[in-house]
Amino acid sequence: MANSASSAPLTPPTIPPTFRHPLFDIFKDGFRLPHIQVINDRLAQFEFEINEIRRETATNFTNLDHRLDDMGNDIKQLADAATQIGLTLRNVQGVLLTQHRRAQLADHRSSLYRQHESLIRRLDIARNPEQENAIEAQLDTLSTWIDEADEQLTEIDQVITSSLATPNHLPRNPMATFSSTSDSACPPSIPIAPKSAQIPKRKQMDQVVSRWKGPNDVASSNDTDSLDSRSRTRPHSIGRRTRSTLSPHLFVLGDSKPYMCYSSLYLLHDLRSLIHSFFVSFVLLPLSVLCRSLYSELTFICTFLEAVPYVPKLILFLFLFSSSVMAANLGPSCASSSFLIYAINANGMHHVLKLIHINNAIGHRNPSAFVISELKSSTSTAGQITLKNYNIFEERSQPTTGTWKWGVILGIRDDIQVVQRLAITKAILKSRVLAVNVALSDVEGNAFLHRVFAVYAPWNPGSDSAEFWVSLTDLCNSTPHSWSLAGDLNATVSSIKRASSGEDNRRFFLEFLENANAQDLWQKNPERSCRNDWTCRARDQDRGGNIIDRVVTSSHGILDTHIHAAASPQDYIPVTDHRPICAYIVPTPKIGSYVSRETLNPQLKVSRIRYPKASEKGLFRSFEADAEEMADQMGLFRINVDNEASWLRLYKGLTRVLIKCAERHFGRNKTNLRISMMANVTSPMIQALRAEQKHIGGALYLC
Numbered sequence: 001m002a003n004s005a006s007s008a009p010l011t012p013p014t015i016p017p018t019f020r021h022p023l024f025d026i027f028k029d030g031f032r033l034p035h036i037q038v039i040n041d042r043l044a045q046f047e048f049e050i051n052e053i054r055r056e057t058a059t060n061f062t063n064l065d066h067r068l069d070d071m072g073n074d075i076k077q078l079a080d081a082a083t084q085i086g087l088t089l090r091n092v093q094g095v096l097l098t099q100h101r102r103a104q105l106a107d108h109r110s111s112l113y114r115q116h117e118s119l120i121r122r123l124d125i126a127r128n129p130e131q132e133n134a135i136e137a138q139l140d141t142l143s144t145w146i147d148e149a150d151e152q153l154t155e156i157d158q159v160i161t162s163s164l165a166t167p168n169h170l171p172r173n174p175m176a177t178f179s180s181t182s183d184s185a186c187p188p189s190i191p192i193a194p195k196s197a198q199i200p201k202r203k204q205m206d207q208v209v210s211r212w213k214g215p216n217d218v219a220s221s222n223d224t225d226s227l228d229s230r231s232r233t234r235p236h237s238i239g240r241r242t243r244s245t246l247s248p249h250l251f252v253l254g255d256s257k258p259y260m261c262y263s264s265l266y267l268l269h270d271l272r273s274l275i276h277s278f279f280v281s282f283v284l285l286p287l288s289v290l291c292r293s294l295y296s297e298l299t300f301i302c303t304f305l306e307a308v309p310y311v312p313k314l315i316l317f318l319f320l321f322s323s324s325v326m327a328a329n330l331g332p333s334c335a336s337s338s339f340l341i342y343a344i345n346a347n348g349m350h351h352v353l354k355l356i357h358i359n360n361a362i363g364h365r366n367p368s369a370f371v372i373s374e375l376k377s378s379t380s381t382a383g384q385i386t387l388k389n390y391n392i393f394e395e396r397s398q399p400t401t402g403t404w405k406w407g408v409i410l411g412i413r414d415d416i417q418v419v420q421r422l423a424i425t426k427a428i429l430k431s432r433v434l435a436v437n438v439a440l441s442d443v444e445g446n447a448f449l450h451r452v453f454a455v456y457a458p459w460n461p462g463s464d465s466a467e468f469w470v471s472l473t474d475l476c477n478s479t480p481h482s483w484s485l486a487g488d489l490n491a492t493v494s495s496i497k498r499a500s501s502g503e504d505n506r507r508f509f510l511e512f513l514e515n516a517n518a519q520d521l522w523q524k525n526p527e528r529s530c531r532n533d534w535t536c537r538a539r540d541q542d543r544g545g546n547i548i549d550r551v552v553t554s555s556h557g558i559l560d561t562h563i564h565a566a567a568s569p570q571d572y573i574p575v576t577d578h579r580p581i582c583a584y585i586v587p588t589p590k591i592g593s594y595v596s597r598e599t600l601n602p603q604l605k606v607s608r609i610r611y612p613k614a615s616e617k618g619l620f621r622s623f624e625a626d627a628e629e630m631a632d633q634m635g636l637f638r639i640n641v642d643n644e645a646s647w648l649r650l651y652k653g654l655t656r657v658l659i660k661c662a663e664r665h666f667g668r669n670k671t672n673l674r675i676s677m678m679a680n681v682t683s684p685m686i687q688a689l690r691a692e693q694k695h696i697g698g699a700l701y702l703c
Helices: 002-006 024-029 033-124 129-165 174-179 202-211 237-245 247-252 271-305 311-326 352-365 463-477 503-515 618-633 644-665 673-679 684-699
Strands: 339-345 369-373 390-395 408-413 417-421 433-441 447-456 483-488 518-520 549-554 558-565 581-587
Touching: 033 129, 339 352, 339 447, 339 483, 339 549, 352 369, 369 447, 369 483, 390 433, 408 433, 408 447, 433 463, 447 463, 463 503, 483 581, 503 518, 549 558, 549 581, 618 644
Parallel strands: 339 369, 447 483
Antiparallel strands: 339 581, 369 408, 390 408, 417 433, 433 447, 483 549, 518 549, 558 581
């Protein structure tokens, strides 16, 4: 058995059928070389395919890397462009600062013109040669100062013009200009303007301005003939407009956080100031903030693109760029609505075509308040104003020798709450003055009071005119808050605005401005003239007229003003020799002068008189006896009713007797406490539920 076993031939191992390897055939047939060659060929093919895939992948990543590098270069170019835009904005800011200085110089030049005008009026009323010689010497000095001011303004205009026309010579950084005299404060990439184009320094400006002050700047404040005695106690119109529109914008474009301040665009009569304010508020400010944000974000992106590989670069760029655009903060804006007054002398309200034009003109302007003077009608004319969105008040005309004269209408737009119509008690003001208190709101929604006067002043000089202006002064001085007055005042302040004579009315009007501490809006326009800004056509001249339709406001409580003659085709009023005027004012409240809902809408807490019961008929006899005795003691039975005043006296006296005696004998009903408490509900939801309850009626009752 052992030999047979040892002599048996060798056989390949048997592989179980459950485990059949792919190389089973090779082992079954023996280890032959062709099978090894097949394996090597397959391995070589696999290696070739792997190398091809690796080469294509490397090429793709190389192309992507080149593209990202190109994108990084584009981003750097964009950052450089943003930097150049920022530098350009700084240069433009320098130009705006120069314009700011120009506005201040123009303000002082206007003051010199007003002083010159005041001296001319004093020269007209001078009584001896010595006063005339002194005034003429002052006029010569003022003329010299005015010429110097014109030369300085011309130089500044040349600087501004050359700066805007030559971009390479824009003024340098305004902050460095006014804070340091060294050129190192300016970045090296910003072109420095030559000495002839530099912005004048603030101290130099102040020295120039100080040389322009005339003799009236040091005169006594008691000089009522000088209009500048009032202008020294409050800012000039141009100076106030400069501080309210330019200074906040300079703060915006500095190194502090963005802040857009109030800008009274439509109150500016100067087109250059209008364009400047619009450009700074709506173009320059958002662009400067956006470029500042983009510059910082792009610098951050370019730094990180050097360290972040391949595809995440693009994702990071898109994320940071989108976040930088969305995060650009333009700052809070603050706006305030103005009060527009539209005034016209109708010269009668009988012509149908005239009424149509008046309604169309008011509807086109849509003013906050309109004034129509000189109605000349024996009947009420308020109903002829067909505008539905106005509360209209009328002071009817009065009969005179064979005709009806005077009369004024005041309209308040219905979105402005009318608080009270003021009672006019003085006879000289009847049919000439109408006053209404209105509630206005500031930018924060707080309500404050403002009084609006509609006035038609007498044109004939005499005692009536003097008494009228004195009474109107007392009425304005009794106003505890700001007020505005509009209408035909039949007076001017200088001869350059009136083609005809009117010395007495001019003197009365100037005294009114002084005694009432008021400001005339036409006086705040130094470029006014009777040839272009006339409101009443002159009879003996081919062109021009008189500026007698005016708007006057209180000196306190008025932020800004502007006035102009309405000369558009929509403002044409036929059958009258007057042109309408438009005045914009921005009233502001005094500190602590706000009014509440309870102040504007006082609710009567007193209940009604109680009617006696059937069992209390005896109270009527005692009431009758007591009322007769009280009326006899007051002398009501001896009043002879022959005019309106006597009738009103008797009516008010009987009303007082009836109320007092009824309270004494009948008493009053008990006050419903639940109704009184519910009357003060201010919740909109509860008010809506109460209204729904009233609509349902008695079907549902809430206890």
